[in-house]
Amino acid sequence: MSPIPFDEALRARVTQHLGRFDLRRRIDAGGLKRAAVAIVIAEADEPGEAAFLLTRRTPKLRAHGGQWALPGGRVDPGETIEQTALRELHEELGVLASTDDILGTLDDYPTRSGYLIAPVVVWASGVxxxxxxxxxxxxxxxxxxxxxREGSPEILAIEESDRPIIRLPLPVATVNAPTAAVLFQFREVALAGRDTRVDHYEQPVFAWR
Incomplete structure (x- = not known):
């Protein structure tokens, strides 16, 4: 598993992959609340290596407390999904990015908790x-x-649904959907250039609230 260099070649490649991706955005949210998350490509702790930013929610939060998540939140009235992703990134992590730093977007992902998540891919240098x-x-x-990494993602059947759940083993923890689903599509589309869909993947039962 070789490190992926954090350089302009990566930025150009991700931009190209997202630009030619046949994006699926739902015009009608179907009663779901719209939300956006930022998938931030930044430099890793190891200089020269590309990383993405992941957060652990504070246990104090009434919903999603303690869960692993990407920076993001509900779309406010009058906002675009891009504006929401950038605002939440700044509010949660103090990272100030602009629309020029947005490389593209991925498919909407509906959650069991009543949200329709739009992932926005953001490039962040020197943050x-x-x-x-x-x-x-x-x-x-x-x-x-x-x-x-080998064996990733993990796809498992569950009795409660006819859809399999998806989870990603990462150095900090094994992460479940929706974060796992969104990051898997980021891997496939943005990094590898493959048109892969993820909205058929289920979330674990504990997230059905």
Missing amino acids: TLTPNPSEVAGAYRIGCAELF
């Missing part, structure tokens, strides 16, 4: 993370190469 303690218990830079 310092300042987690907001009211929302984030910890912030981590995970090498993008970890998404390609």
Whole structure:
């Protein structure tokens, strides 16, 4: 599992892959609340290596407390999904990015908790993370190469659904959908250039609330 270099060649490649991807955006949310998350490509703790940013929600949050998540939240009235992703990134991690840093977007992913998540891929150079303690218990830079580790993703059948769940083993924890589904599509589409869909993957039963 070789590290993925954090350089302009990676930025160009990801932009190209997302630009030619046949994006599926739902015009009608079907009663789901719209939300956006930022998949941030930044430099890893190891200089020169590409990473993505992952957070651990503070246990104090009424919903999703303690869970692993990407920076993001509900779309406010009048906002685009891109504006939401950038706002949440700044509010949660203190990272100030602009629309020029957005490389593209991925498919909508519907959650069991009533949200329709739109992932926005953001390029961030030289960032310092300042987690907001009211929302984030910890912030981590995970090498993008970890998404390609052997045996990842894990696809498991469950009795409660006819759809399999997806989860990703990462250095900090094994992460479940929706975060796992979104990151798997990021791996497939943005990094590998493969048109892969993930909205058929289920979330674990504990997330059905």
